[in-house]
Amino acid sequence: MKYFVSPYNKETKIKLPDKITIYDTTLRDGEQTPGVCFKKEEKLEIAKKLDQFKIHQIEAGFPIVSEHERKSIKNIVNENLNAKIISLARCRKEDIDAAIECGVDGVITFLGTSDIHLQHKMNISREEAIDVITSTIEYAKDHGLFVAFSAEDATRTDLDFLKRIYKQAESYKVDRVHIADTVGAITPQGITYLIQELRKEVKTDIAMHCHNDFGMAVINSISGVIAGGNAISTTVNGIGERAGNASLEETVMAFKILYGKDLGFKTKYIQELSEMVSKYSELKIPRNKPIVGKNVFRHESGIHVDAVIEEPLTYEPYMPEIVGQKRQLVLGKHSGCRAVKAKLDECGLDVTKDKLCEIVEKVKEQREEGTYINDDVFVEIVKSINKKEDD
Structure with missing residues (x-):
């Protein structure tokens, strides 16, 4: 695997857990x-x-939603995936x-715990909420x-109320507790403080659903x-309600490349997975979408292209093949002779130096006129x- 990132990353001396669970939603x-x-x-x-x-x-899925949903989940369960x-x-x-009817391995139970949810959605007290939570955990x-x-x-x-909830859940042998940042309203500093405070009293696994x-x-x-x-909850392409969820591909590649934590995923399938979800969801992948966007490994600027031809890592943090992408040299108004020569070689064409310069100028001219x-x-x-x- 070929990649090159900032050497200063190592100086932060961040210690990550030995095991990090990614569950995709x-x-x-x-x-x-x-x-x-x-x-x-x-x-x-x-x-x-x-x-x-x-x-x-x-x-x-969410089995209670419909019979069709239950059939979809059973279909997946019956595939005997790893x-x-x-x-x-x-x-x-x-x-x-x-x-249980669907035969799943586990469940994520949930309940709104903020006062705004308890008062305006659930219409129950804090004590009632704890009773509902614990009885559900016990039953499952x-x-x-x-x-x-x-x-x-x-x-x-x-x-303090959140600590009480998680401690009670822990006493009922819950396997993991989740922090749902339901409206994306916390900051990295805020989540750091929250986890550190919870860890003073909560020993079970803690997941982020952001x-x-x-x-x-x-x-x-x-x-x-x-x-x-x-543990972290993700979605492919970051799809989800409103602005979406934590992107699977961005989370995994940040750990792998920037933090040096390989979670064992077959990252060469990232592009295929992204395009499949895009197709079935009918949600286009933005060209500048990190990791999977078409522009991530496309280069047009002459200065950039010259350097990338010599050494790809000059303008790429890692090789595109790691995530199932391919590098593309795009011709346009910023292209220079080296980019055009590379395209000529790719197309099996050979021209003189004078013609090469003419082609470069013609490429620039046509692109500025609006031709791709x-x-x-x-x-x-x-x-x-x-x-x-010839004429």
Whole structure:
């Protein structure tokens, strides 16, 4: 693997947990993106690709939603994937029963815990909330499930009350507690403080489920792990409600390249996974999307192209093949002779030095007039220059 990042990263001396669990919720929270509805077959294909990627856990859906949802989840369970299959459940017996019917390995139970949720959505007291949470955990554990409890709107919940909830959940043998940053309202410094405070009293695994309303979902998730958490919720392409969730590809590659923590994923499948989810969700991948965008390994500027031809790491932090991408040298108004020569070689064309300079000028001229210089256009430019010379 070839990559080159800032040597100053090592000077921070960050200690990460030996084991970090990534559970992907593309098929549940990702599908809650307005306008997205995966077909049963599409959910299965995404789950299989996630498993090929070696994801640790797949949150396959929300069983209580519908019979179709339950069939989709069962379809995934029956595939006998290596990843653990979990599903979402409200703190209600019927939700746990629906999950059990699907044959999942575990459940993520959730309840709003901030005062604004308790008063305006749940209409229950703090004490009632704790009773509901613990009784649900107990019921799910009695049925042999892996059980996580997610405090919805945890990052706007009173700290002492949040500690009480998690300690009570712990006493009922919960396997993991989740901090849901439901409206993306915390900062990296805030999540660091919160985790450090919780770790004074909570010993069980702590996961981050971060939303991206302020563009901080990935860094908040990573900051939470650095502070003492050990699990992260992600979605492919960062899809999800409103501004989306922590992006799987950005989180994984940040750990792998910037923090030197290889989580064992087959990153060469990232591009395929991204494009599959984009296709089935009908949500286009922005060209400048980190890791998977088409422009991430495309170069046009003459100065950049000259350097990249000599040594790709001059303008790339890692080689594109690591994530299943390919490098592209794009011709345009900023292109120079070396870029055009590389394109000529790629197309199997040979010209004199004088013609090369003419081609460069023609490329610039046509691009500024609004023509995109693809291979067909480029070949026509070369033909026109050669024809002019022949005439």
